[in-house]
Amino acid sequence: MKVIGIDLDNTIVQYDQVIYDCAVKRGLVPAGIFPSKTAIRDMLRFLGKEEDWTDIQGYVYGEGMQYARPFPGVIPFLRSLPGHGFCPVIISHRTMYPYSGGDTNLHETALKWLVQERITGFPGAPIPRSRIFFECTKEKKYERIKTEMCHFFIDDLIEFLIGDLFPLDVIRVLFDPFDKHPDNPEYLRMRSWDVGLQVFQ
Ligand SMILES: [Mg+2]
Known part of the structure; x- marks a missing residue:
């Protein structure tokens, strides 16, 4: 073996969708942005929202993980x-x-x-x-x-x-x-x- x-x-x-849903729901990124982890991370960094990105990660690897596929x-x-x-x-x-x-x-x-x-x-x-x-x-x-x-x-x-x-x-x-x-x-x-x-x- x-x-x-x-x-x-x-x-x-795969967290892409749950990250997208979370970021849109919190009003951090516009709906319609490409629903990928890296696109959302890059956009939040560009907008100077690094802390929000850390929060989102805490959520999706924790409580929000149940919604990931x-x-x-x-x-x-x-x-x-x-x-x-x-x-x-x-x-x-x-x-x-x-x-x-x-x-x-x-x-x-x-x-x-x-x-x-x-x-x-x-x-x-x-x-x-x-x-x-x-x-x-x-x-x-x-x-x-x-x-x-x-x-x-x-x-x-x-x-x-x-x-x-x-x-x-x-x-x-x-x-x-x-x-x-x-x-x-x-x-x-x-x-x-x-x-x-x-x-x-
Ligand atoms: Mg990994």
């Missing part, structure tokens, strides 16, 4: 793994509490979401609870990728994948659903979960 490590936020969980194709992808000799593990870097304050436990919130979406929490679930890890720092996330002996690691953040501490013998896979990054010998690139296992053969 080859282990495929997978990031959670913005790799399995899995990326299309990710659940069938997870289900297909064992039959092809792969075993998934989720390794997520999340602080325990939001930067913006508040006492929502963000690890519990994420776990609740994974149960809500039927990714874990029942016999025969795509990923057992014991294979889901939340790490409070980036360093611990790198460490976990090593100790779980991942063969591949899929993440939406290029900076994380090419970071100095990324374990050398793990194959980097960039999840790039908006097709923002060029191909690069440093990593494999996956533009959608629907491509299935072809990237990993």
Whole structure:
């Protein structure tokens, strides 16, 4: 069995719509702006509303997470793994509490979401609870990728994948659903979960 490590936020969980809904509802951006996380972040920064951006993130990774959806194709992808000799593990870097304050436990919130979406929490679930890890720092996330002996690691953040501490013998896979990054010998690139296992053969 080859282990495929997978990031959670913005790799399995798609926040674009919930971020858009939240920003429009709070009157921070005009309705009709392209509903992507980066478009909204960039617009709020441009408008000097960095604090509002921090608040929105606190909301969507916490209380608002229940309204986020899995990326299309990710659940069938997870289900297909064992039959092809792969075993998934989720390794997520999340602080325990939001930067913006508040006492929502963000690890519990994420776990609740994974149960809500039927990714874990029942016999025969795509990923057992014991294979889901939340790490409070980036360093611990790198460490976990090593100790779980991942063969591949899929993440939406290029900076994380090419970071100095990324374990050398793990194959980097960039999840790039908006097709923002060029191909690069440093990593494999996956533009959608629907491509299935072809990237990993
Ligand atoms: Mg991520």
